[in-house]
Amino acid sequence: MTFADLEPIDRESTAGIIARRLRQAIMDGSMPPGTQLGETELAGRFNVSRGPLREAMQRLVSEGLLRSERHRGLFVIDLEPGDVRDVYTARWAIERAAVIEIMAGDREATAALLDETVAAMAMAADHNNPTALSDADLRFHEVLIGASGCKRLVRMARTLLIETRMCLTLLQTTYRRVDERVDEHNQIIKAIRRGDTPTVLKLLENHMEDAVQRLAPGTTLHP
Structure with missing residues (x-):
């Protein structure tokens, strides 16, 4: 054969x-x-x-x-504070690389795709559906990484995003207002449309730092 x-x-x-x-x-x-x-x-x-x-x-x-x-x-697996930090540190490296690729390409096409995921987040928030909200949140980051056009980044992110979904389930109880999550993602999209790479990266970093501190108080994304 x-x-x-x-x-x-x-x-x-x-x-x-x-x-x-x-x-x-x-x-x-x-x-x-x-x-x-x-x-x-x-x-x-x-x-x-x-x-x-x-x-x-x-x-x-x-x-x-x-x-x-x-x-x-x-x-x-249990998500100990060190595990949470590991997940978000690895994600930061992958999503940072994805953003650099996106900003050199068709930013508007990426922003339009991300708009759809945030619309789903907003709908889930309006219907008080935390599971759908977390699903849409995860989808935002899947789309962001996929929009880089780099298959290896997508492959590297696969297991990390499953662990991220576990984290998002735990995060559901830490937000006082669910629209906080929606607004964070909208700010990232606006910066992508403007072509403001430093702001996109800073917003993403702050987004992940906030998640780490909510899930593992006293732990930070960067030592």
């Missing part, structure tokens, strides 16, 4: 489907940090054998979303 003879796989594997569902449950807080994953319970819930379930869980271990404890099993 040659490389040309390989046929595309049309359907997602069972392990892939399970992994995707577990990621979503971790992201949206259905399986909060520290949750132990029981093979028997999950195999029954998904109606699958343990083989694909174990493969799926090992994928999440390799992605850093599950941790293995000897003689105890697998657990959703």
Whole structure:
């Protein structure tokens, strides 16, 4: 068989489907940090054998979303203050690089895409839907990174954004007014439209610094 003879796989594997569902449950807080994953319970819930379930869980271990404890099993990772800082420090590096690429390209096209995500945030805030608000918040940063056109930045951000979604679930209770989150993102878009790179970067940095301090009081983005 040659490389040309390989046929595309049309359907997602069972392990892939399970992994995707577990990621979503971790992201949206259905399986909060520290949750132990029981093979028997999950195999029954998904109606699958343990083989694909174990493969799926090992994928999440390799992605850093599950941790293995000897003689105890697998657990959703805990977000300790140092972990929160690590997530946002890495995100700052990626999003800073993305902004530099964006500002050298079609800023208006990027701003228009970001407008859509902020509109979704505002709608979620109006309907008092914190889950939808966090989903739209995450989408803003996915779009920002994707607009850089750099596939490697997008790939690097994938697991970080899942961990970020976990952080956003925890952040939901720290804002006195949800429109604070909407306004922060609108200010970033305005600076992108103006072509004001230093302001975009400063706003993003402040946005992440604020999140770190809300989630891990006494911890800062930069030492």
